[in-house]
Amino acid sequence: MDDKSTHRPEFFNDSLSSVFGVTEVPLTLWEKIYSLEFIRKTFILIFLAAIWEIYARYLDNPLLFPTFSSTVAAFGDAILYGGLLEKVLYSLKILLIGYLAGLVIATILTVAAITTQIGNDFLETLTSMFNPLPAIALLPLALIWFGLGYGSIIFVLIHAVLWPVALNTHSGFLSVSPTLRMVGKNYGLSNFGYVAKILIPAGFPSILSGLKIGWAFAWRTLIAAELVFGVSSGSGGLGWFIYENKNLLEIPNVFAGLFTVILIGLAVENIIFKTIEKKTIRKWGMQN
């Protein structure tokens, strides 16, 4: 040890200047483009559409699998002449009513769960009972209770939205760190103020993913419910549009209907939820 430190000379770099020159180099154009999520995702979509087009042309059976271009054409026609837009709006209206009603009930249940032990047990029991139950399985029952029309669909939509949102919100609340809880209590927050000012923002990453899952479940349930309803009710939304065109063997239109569902899903995810994400949890450094 001593030997080593006496036999090795010490070294000082006196010529080291504080100016190093270039430590920052601008990214190349390609690196900049590649860093844009929007560009990358658009590229993926184009790629998928191309595969679709190529496979459908190869198959050459428009009755089973129409090409991407004919689907887009059918989509355009359906919007211009087939009343697709009205059907979309009709579906979206019901969807929003069911979604919002589900959120309100989920909020009430979770706040009860976080404030009382019995509310907590109640929510846990209910979610474990009903979350695995497919909403569409309740449709026959809903038809008997609420008849044909809005009521039944909204009932199954609430069921589809309520449990995943409540489950995620609840786990979001539970994940709030003890330190933040104590900070809230320290500054005199209680009850509603505590939930609104500490628990909801602190648990927001979970809450937001609950909102997304709830939205997706609502969409699925709605389309499925409309498909079933289509048989009996005769008026309706997007699901009915798909069902009707299947009966008429207008397969490009069926694809156009599905295409619409996908487009709306993409738009909601990439515009609405992304914006919320950017303005909240990303800005706050709670998600990277």
Added chain:
Amino acid sequence: MSDSPILQVRDVTLQYKTKDYLVTATYRVNFDTYSSDRFVLLGPSGCGKSSLLKAIGGFIFPVEGSILLKGTQITQPGPDRVMVFQEFDQLLPWKTVKENIVFALESSGKLGKNEAQEKALYYIEKVNLTKFANNYPHTLSGGMKQRVAIARGMAMEPEIILMDEPFAALDALTRRNMQDELLRLWDETRFTIMFVTHSISEALRIGNRILLLSPHPGRVKAEINSDGTDPIDPINGKRVSENIHEMLFNKDETNPELING
């Protein structure tokens, strides 16, 4: 220093339950804290110093004895006793530096909107973070976050600021700077501090009065004064820090954790 203590801890026994045991954290602890004290609770892990601080904060309650703030029993958490924690996540990540302080002042009903803004900026300047007033906490370093937490505590102008190892998660250099900064702030405003630490050197630097707690359960071993230096005891010729170390541990039982920091 005023004549009557601001905080009186009388025969306080604290217990908490784990899954299998009822643990006694402190046993019949007594001490008084006066206005403008820098009162340090010092002891190894398991001496109940953090539990004591939480009890003063009103988050847990003694099974025996009483804690009086200005003669009144503590029954719940309140903005007259602000806690500063070790964890960096004590700042609300969805609020900027300034908003974090404004939030504290408004939520506690202490100040209206405009006054809260003014006071927040005043204390942000005190901790030299004016440039970062509109930053979100995740863009700050650990030391800066702790400074914001301290500024938030000071802005509340509480009876006492309760600090639970606020510098323990910082690197050694930053920790040293923060200790100096805390003393400078204290020099300017003379607020009352209750400071928990397990570092003897930190206790000697920060405190004017140090309560030594022995572990399992926490009992008062000694209560000593400090002038910030680590003088040599004229009686046995050892440094005070060495004496403290011997008081808290058997001579042969070394605990490097306590000497460092």
